[in-house]
Amino acid sequence: VTQPGRYGDGMGLLLNVKQTGSKSWVQRLVVQGKRRDIGLGSALRVSLAEARKIAFKNWCEARGGGDPTRQAGTVPTFEAALDIVIAIHREGWKHAGKSEAQWRASLRDYAMARIGARPVDQITSADVLAVLVPIWSTKRETARRVRGRISSVMQWAIAEGYRSDDPAGDPIRAALPRNGAVKRHQRALPYQDVSDALAALQATTAAPTTLLALEFLILTAARSGEVRRATWTEVDLDAAVWTVPATRMKQKREHRVPLSSRALEILREAGPGHGTDLIFPSATGRTMSDGTLSKLLRDNGVECVPHGFRSSFRDWSAEKSNVPGEIAEMALAHVNSNKVEAAYRRTDLFEARRDLMQRWADYLDRDATGKVIPIHG
Structure with missing residues (x-):
């Protein structure tokens, strides 16, 4: 399979083929009343047989009222994913030590308290907005870099099949205009x-x-x-x-x-x-x-x-x-x-x-x- 798209295999198991040609396994289940997409890893590392075995186990647990996403190691936290992304990027950085320190410092100071311990498939645009709003008007360049670094981690999560969207992407660009004034959301009732x-x-x-x-x-x-x-x-x-x-x-x-x-x-x-x-x-x-x-x-x-x-x-x-x-x-x-x-x-x-x-x-x-x-x- 080479054409971009999602290809089903049963029990919610999907092969996610990106336009870049990368392939990853995703399982779509209803977990405790909520629809969840569970990343099962890259198709290069996880065979179809292995993916089916994991999918069956997850399906059984979800059917029994459990939450397979809470199994240790199923979905990495933002902090764990950041370590992986930095390791990938280091090879291309001219000043690797300095660049890594800048990445870690900016995210430690402004993002980790909100999203560091959260699995990457549970981070929302609202979380990213909460990180950026306090610094958007006063520290615009820092805020821009923080957004970009969060987005890099989310793009890695997409490539690995842990999620299908980037919460630091288009929605955030729309919510934080160039003039620095945060758009007011239309008042809504619960x-x-x-x-x-x-x-x-x-x-x-x-x-x-x-x-x-x-x-x-x-x-x-x-x-x-x-x-x-x-x-x-x-x-x-x-x-x-x-x-x-x-x-x-x-x-x-x-x-x-x-x-x-x-x-x-x-x-x-x-x-x-x-x-x-x-x-x-x-x-x-x-x-x-x-x-x-x-x-x-x-x-x-x-x-x-x-x-x-x-x-x-x-x-x-x-x-x-x-x-x-x-x-x-x-x-x-x-x-x-x-x-x-x-x-x-x-x-x-x-x-x-x-x-x-x-x-x-x-x-x-x-x-x-x-x-x-x-x-x-």
């Missing part, structure tokens, strides 16, 4: 509070169309502009799909949105017949203004913004759904930062996303607790 907030809002005297638009936005994890400008010609109720044209998408690509049973109910409640093709028009029949949904939340004391519900959905998916992260990212219409993986993906994972969005709707429907969410009259 996913556990979303259904209660919805119930509280629906008990207010807010305009029905505005309430329906907000709930539809939450259920579809769509952006405000996509929902406010949605038209009936984009919706196929029989197929339960909403096709957002490329002209309204941030990434300028057509996006098919699977509609849950509750999302379909909302469309039927909204119903055509307002003298406009808009699904959620303003009182004057025009496009709902950009601030309408934000004002609904603000006026009723819900401490988030409409865009923040996308984060609520993403957090719920990561913690509760046990689906691969790329399915949730595709539901959010995010562009895959891994160009090779994106090039070889021939599907938009629509049916997988349909199941995910229905589960999100079911979660919101059954998760109202009666807990009080501050609503100010």
Whole structure:
């Protein structure tokens, strides 16, 4: 096998072939309710028979409720991986001793407390952001080097099959702009509070169309502009799909949105017949203004913004759904930062996303607790 991609062998065992030609074994399992990718090592060092033996053992342990990733030596910590990466790089460094000292000092001073003892497959972009934010404005060059060194370790982890993404890569570049000002994340509710907030809002005297638009936005994890400008010609109720044209998408690509049973109910409640093709028009029949949904939340004391519900959905998916992260990212219409993986993906994972969005709707429907969410009259 030489073509880049992932090739399955059963029990979650995958051969990961990179564009560079390197091959490594990865096993994808649900471990204690969470999907995990377990690196089993380079295919140069671990034969297929050995990989199958390890995979079977891991599979049995996971099925029994155990956590095979916690076995000693299965996944190296960041600190252990750093030692390996430095050993690899030393041969190419002109001043090896000095360069090694600089690497170790910078990561010791700014990163090790946060990620040093953590297995490399468990380090997130949030961890890297927490390392860099305190020094990004005051020690820009140091921060740049720390990010690059963390990224080097993560790239090694990818090559070894311990993970499939670089948490110090594109997400961090986007979150830390060149001017040094850290982007503020859109305020979001914890996913556990979303259904209660919805119930509280629906008990207010807010305009029905505005309430329906907000709930539809939450259920579809769509952006405000996509929902406010949605038209009936984009919706196929029989197929339960909403096709957002490329002209309204941030990434300028057509996006098919699977509609849950509750999302379909909302469309039927909204119903055509307002003298406009808009699904959620303003009182004057025009496009709902950009601030309408934000004002609904603000006026009723819900401490988030409409865009923040996308984060609520993403957090719920990561913690509760046990689906691969790329399915949730595709539901959010995010562009895959891994160009090779994106090039070889021939599907938009629509049916997988349909199941995910229905589960999100079911979660919101059954998760109202009666807990009080501050609503100010």
